[in-house]
Amino acid sequence: MGLIESLTTENRKRLEAIATEKRTILGFKAYEPLPAEVLTEHFQVKIFTEETVPNAESEQIKLLFNSNSCSAVILPTKPLWIVHNSRHTPVRQQSNLMHEFAHIILNHKMVGFDAKTGLPQRRQQDEDEAIYLGGCLQIPRRGLIWAKQKKMNLSQVALHFNASEEMVRFRSNVNGIFLNC
Numbered sequence: 001m002g003l004i005e006s007l008t009t010e011n012r013k014r015l016e017a018i019a020t021e022k023r024t025i026l027g028f029k030a031y032e033p034l035p036a037e038v039l040t041e042h043f044q045v046k047i048f049t050e051e052t053v054p055n056a057e058s059e060q061i062k063l064l065f066n067s068n069s070c071s072a073v074i075l076p077t078k079p080l081w082i083v084h085n086s087r088h089t090p091v092r093q094q095s096n097l098m099h100e101f102a103h104i105i106l107n108h109k110m111v112g113f114d115a116k117t118g119l120p121q122r123r124q125q126d127e128d129e130a131i132y133l134g135g136c137l138q139i140p141r142r143g144l145i146w147a148k149q150k151k152m153n154l155s156q157v158a159l160h161f162n163a164s165e166e167m168v169r170f171r172s173n174v175n176g177i178f179l180n181c
């Protein structure tokens with residue numbers, strides 16, 4: 001994840017604060033894992049996988065997900081649909097969904113449609129922000145501090161927050177909070 005330099009320190013602080021605010025509204029403390037299902041309910045979004053998405057969209061999405069270039073996508077329906085890749089590990093699926101919820105929270109607009117796939121496209125800056133905010137929602141900075149105080153190691157933190165070890169490592173690095181391996 002090479003997005004650390006692309007986001008300013010202020011922007012990262014802003015995104016962390018947005019995650020804290022959202023978690024507070026939803027009644028989740030920093031040390032509590034936030035399941036993507038809670039956000040699904042909160043935003044009244046419909047979640048599909050490439051296998052369950054209804055007809056009209058399915059062929060296009062299957063192709064996209066087969067090539068493995070896609071983790072998840074928001075379709076601009078009402079209510080919004082998120083289609084996510086069912087072949088990713090369960091913890092990765094959680095991150096993929098958090099990423100899409102981050103786009104929704106930040107009210108990111110689509111900037112057009114990919115000529116090949118016909119699916120919505122976004123600005124790179126918006127992508128970077130969504131990656132960052134998705135991570136903050138899943139593992140807040142204060143949650144990481146809590147885990148460090150509890151002397152939890154990397155895999156324990158991953159298990160606790162239902163996140164991938166890669167995500168824990170990323171959050172750990174950007175926050176300068178280092179856990180035992």
Ligand SMILES: [Zn+2]
Pocket residue numbers: 099100103122126127130
């Ligand atoms: Zn995105």
